Amino acid sequence: MLIELSRPLPYGPFMDHGNYTNDYIRGILQSVKTIALVGASSNPARPSWIVMKYLIERGYDVIPINPGLAGGELLGKPVYASLADVPHPIDMVEIFRNSEAAGPITDEALTLEPLPKVIWMQLSVRNDEAAARAEAKGVKVVMDRCPKIEFGRLSGEISWQGVNSRMLSAKKPVLAGKGFQKLSLNRPR
Amino acid sequence: MTDRLPGFDTLAIHAGAAPDAATGARATPIYQTTSFVFDDVDHAASLFGLQAFGNIYSRIGNPTCAVLEERVAALEGGTAALAVASGHAAEFLVFHTLLQPGDEFVAAKKLYGGSINQFNHAYKNFGWNVVWADPDDPATFEAAITPKTKAIFVESIANPGGVIVDLKAIAAIAKKHRIPFIVDNTMASPYLIRPFEHGADIIVHSATKFLGGHGNSIGGLIVDGGSFNFAGDDRYPALSKPRPEYGGMVLGETFGNFGFAIACRVLGLRDLGPALSPFNAFLILNGIETLPLRMQRHSDNALAVAEHLASHDKVSWVSYPGLRSDRYHNLAKQYCPKGAGAVFTFGLSGGYEAGVKLVSNLKLFSHLANIGDTRSLVIHPASTTHRQLTDDQKVQAGAGPEVVRLSIGLEDKDDLIDDLNNALDAA
Ligand SMILES: Cc1ncc(COP(=O)(O)O)c(C=O)c1O
Numbered sequence: 001m002l003i004e005l006s007r008p009l010p011y012g013p014f015m016d017h018g019n020y021t022n023d024y025i026r027g028i029l030q031s032v033k034t035i036a037l038v039g040a041s042s043n044p045a046r047p048s049w050i051v052m053k054y055l056i057e058r059g060y061d062v063i064p065i066n067p068g069l070a071g072g073e074l075l076g077k078p079v080y081a082s083l084a085d086v087p088h089p090i091d092m093v094e095i096f097r098n099s100e101a102a103g104p105i106t107d108e109a110l111t112l113e114p115l116p117k118v119i120w121m122q123l124s125v126r127n128d129e130a131a132a133r134a135e136a137k138g139v140k141v142v143m144d145r146c147p148k149i150e151f152g153r154l155s156g157e158i159s160w161q162g163v164n165s166r167m168l169s170a171k172k173p174v175l176a177g178k179g180f181q182k183l184s185l186n187r188p189r
Numbered sequence: 190m191t192d193r194l195p196g197f198d199t200l201a202i203h204a205g206a207a208p209d210a211a212t213g214a215r216a217t218p219i220y221q222t223t224s225f226v227f228d229d230v231d232h233a234a235s236l237f238g239l240q241a242f243g244n245i246y247s248r249i250g251n252p253t254c255a256v257l258e259e260r261v262a263a264l265e266g267g268t269a270a271l272a273v274a275s276g277h278a279a280e281f282l283v284f285h286t287l288l289q290p291g292d293e294f295v296a297a298k299k300l301y302g303g304s305i306n307q308f309n310h311a312y313k314n315f316g317w318n319v320v321w322a323d324p325d326d327p328a329t330f331e332a333a334i335t336p337k338t339k340a341i342f343v344e345s346i347a348n349p350g351g352v353i354v355d356l357k358a359i360a361a362i363a364k365k366h367r368i369p370f371i372v373d374n375t376m377a378s379p380y381l382i383r384p385f386e387h388g389a390d391i392i393v394h395s396a397t398k399f400l401g402g403h404g405n406s407i408g409g410l411i412v413d414g415g416s417f418n419f420a421g422d423d424r425y426p427a428l429s430k431p432r433p434e435y436g437g438m439v440l441g442e443t444f445g446n447f448g449f450a451i452a453c454r455v456l457g458l459r460d461l462g463p464a465l466s467p468f469n470a471f472l473i474l475n476g477i478e479t480l481p482l483r484m485q486r487h488s489d490n491a492l493a494v495a496e497h498l499a500s501h502d503k504v505s506w507v508s509y510p511g512l513r514s515d516r517y518h519n520l521a522k523q524y525c526p527k528g529a530g531a532v533f534t535f536g537l538s539g540g541y542e543a544g545v546k547l548v549s550n551l552k553l554f555s556h557l558a559n560i561g562d563t564r565s566l567v568i569h570p571a572s573t574t575h576r577q578l579t580d581d582q583k584v585q586a587g588a589g590p591e592v593v594r595l596s597i598g599l600e601d602k603d604d605l606i607d608d609l610n611n612a613l614d615a616a
Contacts, residue, residue: 162258179228181243
């Protein structure tokens, strides 16, 4: 039995943003492979750089988007100026910009073919109108969350930092393979 | 699946403690090691750069200590916690993270004597200036605030004298002036009072007392409530300014609502060094598993003993908020309806002499300088824990010459009452 915390979803077609279930977040992080990170930074002290590195280490194909750095490479990945420039399908668009900028970025993402499956706005970024436009097209939305924190929380890694993961389990966490200091999302529930 | 919120007793046993990923060990292993092997060079760099979660060196973090941290964070309803070598180390690291030389903080003048001493003397070397306020009169906290005030500090139930602090009233003042509100929750434990629910931003514990609960380990905890927004606030450069030791990282921005706990770890614990031993963390964790049962029994026994003493003719007064006649009884009903804790003071009609005699005549009560043990304890604060204070400060702190402090344990209450009766008769 895995007792997980955070409040249940209300009924209705749209997500109750602010109260995502662990299953919803885990489902997204387990299903996406290619993540376009809008607002990527070349500064290793910035959260966007740290999150990009972490997601690459966890096996995601991260595509950095930043017009100022386009044509170059970040953490070994080619940088593009915009989502439209990316030459292959994108599963998830992760928005590392402010809440206002998240609107037009979401609209740009919704012109892609095929559509991304998920639009994820970083911790402190929230744009409910943009979220509604995405959900109307069947695209899942996460707002005001950090994928690194969520991965760490659901896998159990974040517990090593004394953070309240709000997860209780009598099942073993699953090692991610290499070494002992990485855990997987495929934890029995 | 519906995510449900477990109860306090379940958290006391399970929070933070999944079976060991490598071995399946069900009890939390004691990771008695100084250091942890890196997966590879890049992994080492990520850990040192605070870019990955994991273990480096047990001064900075240790998996046994981390279980304790998550357990206490969950019980208090905080975002994260940090385990340290003692309750005093917890207080020190909190102020080190919040204060610059020349800064002030406002503290309740009814506190554990060691904290009064730490604030009055040790902190002077750092240029941190305490300003005292009266916890019975929240307005005195507001009056003490100046542009240099960086924090407010109180104990939820104050040691030694069963003082219940009106947390909500002081929290409102802290919020109005945008100052973090720190509560030392040692005497109540989260079983009796959960200060974040009353507006605290940061909680500290001496885990030496009720969390460990068996009188065998010194330890402390800092809990981050995640409620104070440090990011962008120039008054708190540890959290709001680029940190040169981490390549310009802004901790309050990078770690969001658990940034304060991370700053205490990576700036305070890492550089100043008061780390908790994993063995102590293990013993404290074991204690916490029975915290709800023990705290209830402590409080029930204490009420029975306090009621008995209140009716004894050699006792001039008893200060226990669980007593209906006590001046703090209404606050106790509001903040700790399950019980008012184990510790209280009383005065002997015979004064100082009678106090000294009582202490030496007791057979079951141990005469020592601690509280929150399974065993019942007794002390004369004026000559011990509060000795370094001036006479005036002693009275202010509820530790005058005639005062005896008890920490009621988990024994049969009738045996405790019998022991006190015999010792009082002989006194
Ligand atoms: C309320 C309170 N805070 C802090 C401390 C200091 O804790 P430690 O002795 O673990 O350093 C004590 C110890 O008596 C205490 O009672």
